[in-house]
Amino acid sequence: MDERIAPHVEEISRALGNRYAEEIRIELEKLLQFKVPLDEAKRTILNRFMSRSPTSVQVKDLVSGMNSFDITGRIISIEKRTVTVQGEQRSVFTGSFGDGTGICSFTCWDDMSLKAGDAVRIKNAYTRLWNNRPELYFGKRSQIEKLPDGMVQGIEEMSHQNLKKLQDIAPADVVANSIVVIVEMYHRDVPMKGKLLTITEGVIADETAKLPFTSWTPLKGADIGSFIRFEGATVRIFRGLPSINFSESTAVSVISQPEDLPFTLESVSKASDPVPIGKVLEKSGIFDVTVAGNIISVRPGSGMIDRCPVCNRVTQKANCRAHGSVDCVSDMRIKFILDDGTGSLHVMLNCELSEVVYGKSMYEAEKMALESISKEVVYDDMKRVLTGKYIVIRGNSSRNEFGVTLVAKSAWYPNTDLKERISSLLERIEGKVIDDG
Template identity: 30%
Template sequence: MNNTELTPHFEELKKALEGSIDDDELMAELNKYLNDYHVDIAAAKRGILRKYGKSDSSFATSSTPVKKVADLNGTEPNVDIVAKIVYVETKNITVKGLNKTIVSGILGDDTGTASFTVWEPGAVQMEKGSVYNFRNCYCKLWNERVQINIGNRGKVEPAVGIEFEVPNSTASLASTDVKIGDIREGMGNVSVEGRIMSVESRKIVSRGEEKIVYSGIIADETGKIQYSAWHDFDLKAGESISVKNCYIRAWKGIPQLNIGDRAVVDRLGTPIEVEAGDSLKTVCEINRIGGGLDITVEGVVVDMKNGSGLIKRCPQCNRSVMNGMCTAHGSVDGIPDMRMKLVVDDGTGAIGAIVNRVDTERLTGVTMSMATQLANIQGEGVIVRELMGRILLKKVRLTGNVMSDDYGPSMIVRSAEAVETDIQEEAEKLLSEVEAAI
């Protein structure tokens, strides 16, 4: 920012500091925070206020503009909104390996609606149809739509005595049509068409109230995804449907379709064709969507991680145990097993893959019996070396569920097979690519 752009922020700070710092020093402080510390203007102002003993909370609230939803442009760093809850849900997500609870949904006023997320909900309990003051929000654009965020500096408070009608149909409520294979974590209001592959129901307790959740798998020609419906739409396996106004939540990076009480379900006259087999994707595509069900990857094994070879599993939960200790059930008499923890590279990126005993035996030719006998003679360390010698730099085709975390995507392999490589064909292909690049 130049000095002209800084002027309104400078005047704001000058008024809040009440003469405790001269003008030149204040401008120097602003420039230092912005250009030396490289923080945004809101953080710079908070830092300066705290440095000179002023409360940044009262400052932020008093200087925060109040806007109508229709007036938001998606670039506001700090704004107050008075709005009614149109739709709300609580989500559990994983951030930097830690479980986190957030609240999201749609809010609206008499000018329009927008999606929102409360990242630190605390004890606040928001109810559909109630009006709240959303203080110190920041806004972003996603798919050309405004998203309202309430972070750790924000507050959500009941707006007592305020009532208004939210328009039933606004542009911000329109769903985005997507194919199932393109669904990724963080998407807002989406519509999909697909065939119901399975349906099951279970009872849960939410806020002290017993509810029935309907779940299963829905698929189209691009992939499949798990869904959860919070209303009985009378879904049946085999039927093709269109679902509008859905929301995406994720579990360990695997997107899941959430069909809430705002969703509209229609039966289709023409059946949806579902791709036979599994969805072949590159690692680059997986990184974009975050994860998925029954994904297939082809690539070269470039590494084997610790934890491969002979292991023992808890007889109750099937987790691997270390020194006879299960993280969930304590001291147990482990059941012998074998696995490989591979790193597979397909040229667009690398993915971790946990291969079970059956597929380990198929890919390497090393059976559980052989490994046990060899370990009794030479120790368990030799098993890993034997497996590496037989699998490293081999091309494989893996299928399974893919999850993502801070360390990247990882597949729990359901099936695996070796891929024969035509050296002549691959060499000619590489030569063509090199010549084309020259």
């Protein structure tokens, strides 16, 4: 072995549990022959061989409830806090951890002598759900191995230079950088410390996805159609759906559209082709997704309902859970199960979309209910009209304890020919038969 690379091979092998030394040597020599910088070559090899281990994960793979895994990266920030647990005061260490695939928050309940900038391999780590996102946890049952500095990306590169596509922003991410186009933008005044603060909200997009954003600082020179590059934006998660937040610490710049950018304002503004429901079920939440399928069940709670005039909650016998007895406001909605053969999900339609899909206005529905002296007649009629219908829905999906729900923004019956759909279905079935052997 070349004596010049022997120490580096040993470093990488040690970080991987003293394994793969000969394979590491071959890969390292090959990368160096192609003039790859040494530190980058070492990081590449480390990530490649880590993926072989069933216990090794990366930040982008973190989900709630994971146990006994290994993860390699860098402590980006860390602070010591005092908290009260069961009446006793304890020290806890919190901060952020990154590995090049993402940056997550962490909590450590023991003093592991860590400081910001440390490159480490954490063995026997686990995750818990905190603030709607998976958070990395480790402590005295974990093992911390310090790594040579060059084997892990630097803090500046992870925090500000690693650009992500919007679809790759993971539930564990607390910070994100990307290049996007603004497709929706509006301003809103919110009370803040006794004053009104004007914030900017809207939707950003690239060729992979769309996400909502909020800017707590003025976006100078930005408007609908502007291409922007942002670095150090915070990611918030609600019911599995990410949103991007710009603050004073976020670097946001308006840029001219790069020639090699694979999307335009026009391309991202169009409704996407329907995504298989099975793919939607794999995600915790998707912003602005289109699905198509058959309505297999219209659920209870559909039809004529009453809402609280204050909080808009559905009331029961003129009583709101938050405001007690109220003068209710009439409304109409549809809740149904949509299935496309790859999976099924719950769909919610508001009054406006319910009128379009059902084919009757709320006035007509109210008239039906009055004539029969029962609101159930509307629900029964919806089941008769809608069950079995093939429909396309566009909206936002999110996951809760009951499964995945798609709140519709638009809905329509497609003009596709039934024979074409049957042919497409047969092709899928035949393809699956062939793939299964």
